Amino acid sequence: MGAKHVGRNGRTFKLHAPVPCYDVPASTLAAVPDSLLTSFNLLPLSARETLRKITIPARDGRAWHVPAGAFCRLEVSHGPQVADVNIWNTHNPRERLYTSKTRLIHSSHLSVGDSLWSGMPYLRPLATIVSDSVQYGIDEDNAGVHDVIGSRCDPYTNAAMTGANANHCCHSNLVRAVLPFGLTEHDVHDVFNVFMCTGFMRSTGQYFAKPSPVVKGDYLEFFAHMDLLVATSTCPQGDVSIPCGSDRAPTCYPLGATVFRLPGLDLKHYTPPKVSSYQGVHGLASAVEQPDADSS
Template sequence: MGTPPPAYRSGPGGELGVDHDRYERLAARTGDRELVEHFTVPVRSGRAWEVPAGQLCRISAPEGPQVGDLNIWNRHDPRERMWASRTRQLQAAHVSVLDRLWSTLPFLRPLATITADSLSWYGRDGEGGRVHDLLGTRCDPYVNRMLTGEDFDFHCHSNLTRAVLPYGLSELDVHDVLNVFQCTGLNDDDRYFMKASPARAGDFIEFFAEIDLLMALSTCPGGDLSVDLWGPRAGDPLEVCRPLAVEVFRPPKELLAGWSPPQRARYQGLHGIRRAEWSGGEE
């Protein structure tokens, strides 16, 4: 007996459909891309950057396994940002090639599409782990204080907070993340688990910007997550922390022929709220 089908499905030609050929061409044709920006995010830190619509962003692990916590916003309106829970429903709890990262209401449109993933081979391991996690969220100093009684200023929430300050954003704009290179799942008690990242030096994941984006990345203080952050076996994972690299590319113009940024959601109702009715009569 098979498992039930996914709850969120659209008909032929629906908005959940993806132009496979377009994104496969964008992934395959790397020789004549133009490198627009390239930088490294050091261990236990964060950085934000812009990716214009129609460009590609690659996040890689140049020195070996390292988890990165990724946030995404509409560059021009930070109220529109990645919606991790809806992306889990529309795509998957662990994302890979041709999955899209969707935005919050009332916008509800793909912010980015994954075009390449060197870990797409990993699938599901013997313990139920998968990579590129949307099940969990960023580590933060509030939970750390609750679990350990100690303050630590370089959890992913704090790294992302510092990263977005130059763009006029604050801690309140930091949201649930895509945990890049992170291997997670649910155990037999339906509890969230994390395990050591299977990423190797040179592994990468790549995104196509569907609209003008602001992206921010934290190099997780847990490094590759081979050392427990909390619990009876907790230790300091500094020795398994590594940098992450970011590259932004402009693809050849002909690969974008026929493409246009997605429009915001078409729902135009008033949520059942009636418009006020005004009479023209005198009181």
């Protein structure tokens, strides 16, 4: 008699073991060669050539460019604070971060070696995480840090829940941040939740958050595979230790960002990712070429 699962209405199902859907060797999808990562880790901080430093004020958003081949560091500069991050190809904002495919390819929570993938029809790494001081792993509640499972706090859901207008939600912070770059609200997309500790309740499947475990000095760094526009919101929920809708005010902090190059980086075995090699046209070409194939 095998294991059973009892559904909500009392129906019983055979309980199968879970099987990862995208179970391929990490090397198949690795966007940066080991030699690049090794070189990155060996080079001292003094080898970094800073291109830009950004402060994202508390409860606000900022956007900035990261050139291809450069790095971006997001840093907990003042105190525990989560960040909601959007990423676009600078030259084609239709190519932007696709969190749902990113989590299928890698995991619900990202760390070193995981890439941030663009959507179809491009489907290639926009950036790859090269350093993560947190490396929280997955805890006993199935929670992790740096997720690609949540969305972003926004004024529309807030209005539906509370009836109030909230103009400094992450969604609105990102909208204001990208306007100077010629983008609009319609370009803002589901986020990479950096420094946030999240998961799904085992009993109900509800999305949950725990207080962010990060401390001042924690950071996450990623490598840009192409010229990128990066936008980041400092979430008005701070470290997310207070549930949405509570009348207690969260403590919020600014975050720091640094764009830097590493002139001594070993790029010998590195090739920038190309757009997807898929050459078909969704079956449309064969239908045009063989109109009578099914009628003879």
